[in-house]
Amino acid sequence: METTPQATLEQVLYEVKKTIVGQDELLERLLVALIAKGHILVEGVPGLAKTLTVNTLAKAIGGQFQRVQFTPDLVPADLVGSRIYHQGTGEFQTSLGPVFANLLLADEINRAPAKVQSALLEVMQERQVTIGRETHRVPSPFLVMATQNPIENEGTYPLPEAQVDRFMMKVVVDYPSPTEEFVIVERAVTPGAAPLQVLDPDGLVALQEAAQGIYADPAILEYAVRLTAATREPARHGMGDLDRYVTFGASPRASINLVLAGRALALLRGRDYVLPEDLQHLALDILRHRIVLSYEALADGVTADDLVRRALAVVPVPEPAKVAG
Structure with a gap:
């Protein structure tokens, strides 16, 4: 029997919920962004499982996953890659950065300076990176899920309005209910089964085409x-x-x-x-x-x-x- 897109997506949610408690709206929005070929910005205080949610979702849908922790000393080359000179051969070799993945988690994006933010937002829009004179396409599908912490201003570089517009959605994550928090603590002290891979990149592309x-x-x-x-x-x-x-x-x-x-x-x-x-x-x-x-x-x-x-x-x-x- 052929599986419907809805059944496939429900299975993805089922696998993610083995690890994640609550956050139903965030999970739904993440799937919507995946299917609509959009990028998503998730805002919430520390400890609300933003990173864990994205990481778990990546395991359920397969493909290449990269996580980059944004820090003030990060430079664009750390993100997109650079050309490295090899003295023995006298030639330059291109080393591709972590943006070359199907799912990229940009953790605490507002902790990196504007140059790094611009490098990421460029590849989000163009889905390609130019290193030296060569242009490299990122894999398809390519989706950026960025997180930011709204409660600290020290050492942060807020995203300019024109750049944050590149994100399809900005989801604000709130605290869990007392019942949900009890289950969260329970799962933390007695971890359950790991999520199974339900989709692969080709399957995700098929869902994106179905949405069109x-x-x-x-x-x-x-x-x-x-x-x-x-x-x-x-x-x-x-x-x-x-x-x-x-x-x-x-x-x-x-x-x-x-x-x-x-x-x-x-x-x-x-x-x-x-x-x-x-x-x-x-x-x-x-x-x-x-x-x-x-x-x-x-x-x-x-x-x-x-x-x-x-x-x-x-x-x-x-x-x-x-x-x-």
Whole structure:
């Protein structure tokens, strides 16, 4: 019997959950990013299993996995590679860096200086690296999962807004519930079975191609554009009281990513068409890091999430009859 994409993805989740307790939203978003060929930024305080989650997911889907701990003394060559001169032969030899993998975990990305961040964000966009005069393609599929710690400013280099826009999603991880934390401690003192590999890179590429065949009605595309436009011009969408809080809204890249991620989420949920609720469930993660707020917003305690939630409340939702094909 042929396995459906939904069944395959559920099996991946099952294997990951052998190790990871809770974090259902993070796991779902990681799978959406994998299927939609996007990159994901995960933000949370230390000790919330961000690194462990990505590492466990990599084991379940197979392929080459690399982890880079970002530090202030890191240089771009440590990431992408460099040319090494061999005195015996008198020739230069290219040594490829850790970005040449299917899954790259950039741990604490905000601890590396701008030069290193730029080198990573370039390969995220172009999926290639130029070393000397030679251009090298990274493996396919190629996905970057970056983590950052929001509670420390000492020795950190925050990602500029224009660069953080390259990430399809920014997921904020919160503390577990008391019940979940009990299970976490229990598993830590008595480790269970290791996750089994369910997918390989070819299987992941097949899922990515399947997501491209998910139907997205023009009404869904229009809904994505309206949600994004509401973050740029709140007053034109019935949110005049928030207008003074917005310096720059989300770019058209947000509209594109809303639809691409919506397709992936529909595939994950066993549908061959996108519903408005798919976009609604992903809107916070796709839009929050693309909005630049004014100092007035900071003073009044208004966040990007507040703006997105208001946009979801005021932007008209397409009727179901118009989006199911």
